[in-house]
Amino acid sequence: MLETSRDILNIVLAFCVLWFTLFVTWTIFYFAMILRNAYKASKKLLSVVDGVQEIVNGIKEKIHTSTAHIATLIDVGKQVADYMQKKKKKQATKKSAK
Numbered sequence: 001m002l003e004t005s006r007d008i009l010n011i012v013l014a015f016c017v018l019w020f021t022l023f024v025t026w027t028i029f030y031f032a033m034i035l036r037n038a039y040k041a042s043k044k045l046l047s048v049v050d051g052v053q054e055i056v057n058g059i060k061e062k063i064h065t066s067t068a069h070i071a072t073l074i075d076v077g078k079q080v081a082d083y084m085q086k087k088k089k090k091q092a093t094k095k096s097a098k
Contacts, residue, residue: 002008
């Protein structure tokens with residue numbers, strides 16, 4: 001079976017090709033697993049970003065509606081203050097007229 005040194009060389013080369021093939025296959029497998037994990041992580045990150053965006057939009061909407069209510073309350077407060085000032089002036093003029 002092993003008559004010449006070329007036969008030994010062919011056997012050694014066959015084992016080298018086998019080991020190289022196993023190494024390349026192992027490398028491709030781990031690279032694929034890394035890409036898979038990166039995909040899962042980016043998917044989770046996108047879901048977290050969507051959740052944060054929903055929270056921010058909810059807060060923004062609440063602030064928008066509350067500012068409309070606050071503006072109305074400020075207007076009512078101004079009208080009440082004006083009414084109280086006019087009433088005080090009328091009372092002051094009535095007291096000074098007596």
